[in-house]
Amino acid sequence: MLSTHLPALQVVLPLASAPVCLLLRHPRHAWACALTISWLVLAIAVMLVQQVAATGTISYAIGAWATPWGIEYRIDMAGALMILVVATIGAVVLPFAGRSIQQEIRKKHSGLFYTCFLLCLAGLLGIVVTGDAFNLFVFLEISSLSSYVLISLGCTRRALTAAFQYLVMGTIGATFILIGVGLLYMLTGTLNMVDISQRLTEVADTRTIRVAFAFVTVGVSIKLALFPLHLWLPNAYTFAPSVVSAFFAATATKVGIYVLLRLFFTVFGIGFSFVAMHVGEIMMLLAAAAMMVASLVAIFQNNVKRMLAYSSVAQIGYIILGISLASRDGVAAGMIHLFNHALIKCALFLSLGCIFLRLGSVELQDMRGLAKRMPWTMAAFVAGGLSLIGLPLTSGFISKWYLVGAALTDGYWPLAVLILLSSLLALIYIWRVVETAYFQVPGAGMPLVKEAPASMLIPAWLLIGANFYIGVDASLVSGIAHQAAGILIEQGVR
Amino acid sequence: MSELLGHYNYWIVIVLMMTGFYIVIARPNLIKKVIGLFIFQTSVFIFFISIAKVEGGTAPIIEEGISVYSNPLPHVLILTAIVVGLATTALGLALVVRIREAYGTINEDDIHVQDEER
Amino acid sequence: MDMVLAVLSWSCLLGGAIFLLIGALGVLRFPDFYTRLHAVSVCDTLGAGLVLAGLMLQGGFSLVTVKLLLMFYFMMFTGPTAVHALAQAAMQGKLQAVVDEHEPE
Amino acid sequence: MENLINDVLLGLLMITGFAIVRMKSLLGVTMLTSIYSLLSASLFVVLDAVDVALTEAAIGAGIATVLMVATVALTTDEEKVPRHTPLLPLLVVMATGAALIYGTLDMPHHGDPLAPAHRYVADSYLHDSPVEIGVPNVVTSVLASYRGYDTLGEVTVIFTAAAGVLALLGYRTRGRNIEAAGIRKQVVLRVIAKLFFPLILLFALYVQFHGDYGPGGGFQAGVIFATGFILYALAFGLGTAQRLIPSQLLRILAAAGVLIYAAVGLESMLLGGKFLEYRVLADDPIAGQHLGILLIELGVGITVASVMLIIYYGFVSRRH
């Protein structure tokens, strides 16, 4: 009986436990509460994935109102994959948070931190499972508002300006989405995404719909930090608490990409998005620019968190590149990289979190000779870095393999070269860290630090392990991604 | 001509929206930015409510003897959006207060200069 | 009868509008804070009052008139209080009135 | 006549908007913003959106203004002249505006009753909701029942804002009376405030429970409720207000509101319905709908009111 309510519970559980978390006075209790919930959420997510795999797309009518009148929760294979990503990262990051937050955030704020974390989790999950355009906006705002707060809790004052910058850009993005949804509603009279797509066929060739498309696309692109709308991201990731950077890098932008997928394929359809609006060509160009420019910028960063943030912008470029091909292979490649990059980036940010815990800094110059002091942490960083570069037997290799393959199949060989060139740039910036940590002698005034505690290392290594597992046997991920891409393309062709 | 008569309403609302948008992206003062966002959002609300208007209709509260009502759905959406807007504004202003305490200024250019110095 | 009511209500409305205009002009043209408060009070009392009266005449004996009466009642409280509070705040803030000793020629 | 009012209001909005761009005094800008909000609320009335108008007046012109004034008081009043000429923003804005205007060309005309937006889902709301839900105010029935989940999200959003303000500004929980000495002397103000305080709360309750039949509901009521306390706090000082309604209580109430809402949803799930399916709450589906709407509006009201106060306390207690 309960199993039919899983889609609703998936979102309501973290949403309803957030207020409880606020009431818990002791930070430890709030942490335990958030941890339990995040694991339950993961369990639900796994069950949902199994359900979707067994029975196909799930639809859940909230309030039992039939689809165009009420709000529908709709989970297909792509959505299931996304839920899995978000829930997994949430469940992995929270054990890490216990220790890390204790150090980085003032004690009286930790309850609030976990409240906002759960809200953000609920918001992101809500975005994924909802089938209603306006409901998407609402949950987008839940996740955005909570993420502004989470970022502003970073320990320097620049966290405040980063959060403000994100707030301004994020709100502009959300308002653009709102405008787009309004225009769509104006011409179709409905808010349900599937319903919109059906009614859109009659009015697709109007200037209003074209503008609606443009606005929604730009709005979502701000959220997912597509080059050149990524300006909020480097600061936000750099100055947020370590856990938050890890969580966001793996989920927030990814969910944005998922929304973009939904828009292009489910709502507007390939014929409109890619043929009439040429969004494929535009996205391809921007993605290629992101891959090259952001990677180049990353090379010159001295703050490692910032370096990884720029690397994220570049990696988002990869994912968008796959999607812009609008072929089954391309979309599947994009989704595979979405999944893999979530794991990799999260692991990398977690290992930086370990470093920050002991060192109080993630500046490159402070990390000289660190590998001796924190061998496990640095090993995790190197393993993640190798995956980011895309060396074989890592998950990064699998996604690059598919991406290059998809680009070649569609005849875009310069893109294939660009993808590989950009991974070479990744090699350079990762290697700067490796050289500093392994081959330089620590300076005279460097503190004698210990290895990070196990509660923080285990989550990082779990992700690294998953990453290597995927590198060795990617059939599960690639199977889900291909199935999801197949459904999306099918919806998109109509 | 009918284009003009049928759409000038929307055009004015678009001008209003763009006024707010301009304040957000052109002004370095943080309070002004938040206010710009507020104006931008409020104007979008007006746009939605304009969509909902039905010529000759009344407020969507069912009463005997009235058959034409304005569209209630955008009203519902905007009720939600107003609250969301307030939440954003409150958070933005709270951030401004904290930024002022940390930097001693609420001018984006000055803040930038201070960040560069370090 | 209707005619008379219409004329009465419209003259009330018009009168109210004129007073509001005068008040606004005063706020713009008067030299300092305290004199401007004078102008504002005109808006609150005569301006708004006459408009409300005109509307009541239009509404006749119905729930609307009761609501308008309530509004008038509240405005009679809030307007003066607000002006009073403002003036006192200005006094406390040591805001000086502009006293122009030289008559313009 | 209606069109004329509409046009005049739009014109005033434009003037206010441009004035906000030009004006350098931030306090002045705040006032203009309040006016802008009030004007748009009036416009909403003309456009038949009474519920929205009430909300906009209470939130936009009311609470938001209070917060902006508080911020200006905590920071600075003057805006520096920007160093660079904002050419790029101007271009971006022009392009965005041009795109939107281009988009309007294929829109149905303003007020066109045959526009697709009015013909499909909205039409059936108007027809079916008296039968299915039995509440005259269609906005309430859509808000609370058909799209009740959005409203849950909305309550969560406002709850998030409270958590955010708490995290950013916090507040002093102990009642240290920090009102300026001046307010003590404001006898007239205090008397009037004392007089109005119960009236405002009464009105809030009216709006809360009259939402089914006329404009109103949990949001508006919550905001008005909070306004009453804000007035009280303004007249008698923050400490007094906090003794009346302590911060810790607000925290609990804010959480409780969201929990009530979620509990209604989960309860209907336990009773064999879908999430937020109110009709299973009572034997009679219509009664169930009424009960559900009543409960969730209560939850909304409680959360909104307490969140508004939390935010207000946060801003005001920041004053040194």
Next chain:
Amino acid sequence: MTVLACIALPLLAPVLITAMRRWPNPREAITLLTSVGLLLLVSSLHDAVLHGSRPAIDLLEPLPGLKIGFEVEPLGLLFALLASFLWVVTSVYSIGYLRSLNEWHQTSFYCFFAMALGSTMGIAFAGNLFTLFIFYELLTLSTYPLVTHAGTAAATFAGRMYLGYLLGTSVILLLLALIWTWTLAGTLDFRSGGILEGIVTPGVAGILLILFIFGIGKAALIPFHLWLPAAMVAPTPVSALLHAVAVVKAGVFTVLKVAVYLFGIDFLAEIPATQWLMYVAATTLLLAALVALRQDNLKLRLAWSTISQLSYIVLGALLATPLGIVGGGMHIVTHAFAKITLFFCAGAILVATQKTRISEMHGLGRRMPITMGAFFIASLSIIGLPPLGGFWSKWFLALGTLDTQQYLMLGVLLAGSMLNVAYLLPIPMRAFFSREPGNPGDSGLQEAPSACVAALLVTTAACVVLFFFPDPVYRLLQLLVQG
């Protein structure tokens, strides 16, 4: 199973080596035991392969159709035998070398050395190009710490060059070629006769070939050759085994595999780009030899010589004739023995006299007659004079050029050998026949530690033996070209 053991043994040895890090003797015993064990394991495969069996095993399938699997075929076996035999020798040598120089971080040296060997085994036995690519990258990564072993700024810089060139070419060009081949042919398995014939036009195949040949940066073709001289900052045993045998030979080995099993010899001959790539190889061959002439640092001269010699093998592969392939395969073996001897000598000189420059080696032959004698013999082998192994490989390569009427290439081969004479022979000549300025008297014998001397004697002897018994090598290569 034996195949897996061959790869796993050296990859797992580091665990034990690390466990024994406090006790040098057991630690080095483990290295020695492992290397001997590996040699035995690999040799046990020899007979089966010679009789036509091809032991194969598939491990994993990361992507559908993309397997990690191993298969023993003649060329791979030859390479594995070579590498594992020389590992035994080098282990002995490095124990003497490291101990007498008191190098730091010896444990990590042995660990990474063993891992590099494991990767080499993986390359040798790879059943498809994907597996080969994985171990190719693994080899780069596991040798990186060896290159930067010294820990100096120069070593770090060299490490950057090393990684940049090897990973860069492999990630951008080789991987691209790999994925492209996969999308075209749907498989990356090594099959006799190739997998590309009939699927792609010679034009496309030409582009692919260019990507492959340049992508295999370990083959050190101009312009991707600079990593090899840079890597000479590594300790001498590393240069000896890895940069004269394992790493560089892994590169040319891959070239041979690609030529034989991916393109197929016949199809390769049809591709117009082959001719152009041959010119590139010829240019590399001559230019690198010319540069070698001007090097004063002994190890650098040997490194440039290696670049030149590698091009012989690439050239052999590109001749696209059985004789050329056999010549290339032979040269892998003969050059390996000769070059490792030369490096051993260089190391021995460094250990005994701390001298690295050729200009300082006047009269060294009197003090280190064994070392310099070995140096002389190995030089002759590289030049290709009988009665030394190097003769056979050059012989077959020359036959290959005649077979395909590439007379220009024959000229290049001969000119290359002339240059070999010019840059190698002056060294023993100077050592034996000129006197140290300012130190006219005899200073007595001053040989390197006996472990070093023993090692270099073994390899020198092998150079000679190969001339008289080239048959085992030849038979394996014959199997390769016959399919």
